[in-house]
Amino acid sequence: MSSSDSALMRRQLTMVFQAEGDFEIRQARNGVEAVAENREFQPDVVSLDINMPEMDGITALSLLMAERPVPVVMVSSLTEKGALATFEALNLGAVDYITKPGGTISLSIDEIKKELVGKIRAAARAKLKGKGKASSVRGLADRMRAEREKAAQRPVAIRRGSVADGLVIIGVSTGGPRTLEDILPHLPADSPWPVLVAQHMPAAFTRSFAERLDEVCPLHVVEASRPMPIEPGTIYIGKGGADMVVARRAGKLMILPKPEMAEFLWHPSVELLGRSVIECCDLGHVVAVMLTGMGCDGADAFAEIKKLGGRTIAESEDTAVVFGMPAELIKRGGATLVLPADGVAAQINKWMGHL
Numbered sequence: 001m002s003s004s005d006s007a008l009m010r011r012q013l014t015m016v017f018q019a020e021g022d023f024e025i026r027q028a029r030n031g032v033e034a035v036a037e038n039r040e041f042q043p044d045v046v047s048l049d050i051n052m053p054e055m056d057g058i059t060a061l062s063l064l065m066a067e068r069p070v071p072v073v074m075v076s077s078l079t080e081k082g083a084l085a086t087f088e089a090l091n092l093g094a095v096d097y098i099t100k101p102g103g104t105i106s107l108s109i110d111e112i113k114k115e116l117v118g119k120i121r122a123a124a125r126a127k128l129k130g131k132g133k134a135s136s137v138r139g140l141a142d143r144m145r146a147e148r149e150k151a152a153q154r155p156v157a158i159r160r161g162s163v164a165d166g167l168v169i170i171g172v173s174t175g176g177p178r179t180l181e182d183i184l185p186h187l188p189a190d191s192p193w194p195v196l197v198a199q200h201m202p203a204a205f206t207r208s209f210a211e212r213l214d215e216v217c218p219l220h221v222v223e224a225s226r227p228m229p230i231e232p233g234t235i236y237i238g239k240g241g242a243d244m245v246v247a248r249r250a251g252k253l254m255i256l257p258k259p260e261m262a263e264f265l266w267h268p269s270v271e272l273l274g275r276s277v278i279e280c281c282d283l284g285h286v287v288a289v290m291l292t293g294m295g296c297d298g299a300d301a302f303a304e305i306k307k308l309g310g311r312t313i314a315e316s317e318d319t320a321v322v323f324g325m326p327a328e329l330i331k332r333g334g335a336t337l338v339l340p341a342d343g344v345a346a347q348i349n350k351w352m353g354h355l
Contacts, residue, residue: 012109013047013116020117031055035063038070045123047116048094049075050085058088065093071123073116075100083208090177095126095321099202122174122294126321129178166193166285167230167246167253168348169277171270171302173200173293175321177209179341180291181216184235186345189218193287193352195235196224196244196255198268200293203241210237224255238268245276253280266297270325274301283310287351289344290335291315293325303334311351312336313344 010027017023026041028034031052038046046064050057061072074097076086086097096119098112172180176199187195201209207223214221217235222228224236224244230253238244242257243264260267270290277286278301288302292315306312314326314335319342329335339347 009049009109016109016113016117017120029053031057031060034060035067038064038068042068043070045120046070046072047075047098047120048072048089050077050082050089058085058092061089061092061094069093069128071095071126071128073098073119073123083205084212086205087177087209087212091181093128095123095128096174099204118294119174122322122324126175127319129175129319129321165282166287166352167277167281168193168195168287168289168352169273170195170197170199170289170291171273171293171298171325172197172291173266173295173297173322173325175292176200179315179319179321180213182341183291183345184213184221185216185218187217187219187235187348189233191219191349191352192232194230194232195219196230196238196246196273197235198238198244198270198273198298200266200268200297201240203239206237206240213237224257227254227256229254238273241267243267243269243272245272246280247276248280264297266295270298271301274298274305277301278304278308283308286310287313287348289313289315289348290326290329291341291344292320292322294322295324296328297325299325299328299332299334302329303332306334306336313347314338315344316340 014025014027017025026037026043028037032054034046034048048057048061057074064070064072072094074086074089074094076082076097076099089097098116098119180197180199210221210223213235219233219235221235221237223239225239236255239257242259243261245256245258247254247256261272264272274288283305286305288305288310290298290302302312312329312335314329316338317323319340320326330338337347
């Protein structure tokens, strides 16, 4: 089912899905109709525009999830306001989102139709994570700020050797923002290992996402938008529209953002990040975590990290919104452990020395 604020956009979307030959489609002109259609038509997937008349997409989504939870793919604008609304939608239970590029509607549809159909098909197989948790996230933000202030007042004891030199890298895609919000806040403020996250996301979204995570995590969270040294106590979110690699300069690990490389299908590329870590890090001190997402990005590099002495985690099928990326790592024999999302932070903490 498709719901949008533009009659022409609805027609274009309907034509895209009809061309696939295996979709039964209903249209809704606004959020009120979308809620009614979800109740009566009972679709397998809903695509929902954030901006709609009579009832906006966020309100409609909250009612969908309260009345009849269904996988939802949000349609969002490439703006800071659009990014914030999208993260709120993901928090309320949306599975994924797609961004509307600029230009005429027909050109826009041509640009996004392959991605849109792929995301709708993936959403039909996705696991819902339950009702939204916006209020709990706000409460968590208050607790995390208090924890960070407390940590700043006490000395940080970092063990020498493997703990001091360690690095955590995380690859994630569809379903990732909410999953990361379930994991990263449980890494303590005095964690001795920095964390690098390659989350498939457009360039306009990653700064807002880093700022959102920074509010709920004891560790400082920044967008890796420029070359910067890798420091303990920090989570680095790879900038959208670019790739993120690790390099060693004057004996110190650095993050180097790079333009998207055509040989990699997804960006920021998990595979490229993993390969760069293999080249310049002692893999005995590396933890690589593969979370929910479509496709196979990073599976080869993470399997190689395990083979060369690193430790890896694949999110289990029980909790992965889309099991594609973790499944590919497991298939390659590249998972040291397979864990549900709610067990990932505890295992990272254990390997970092926080028992």
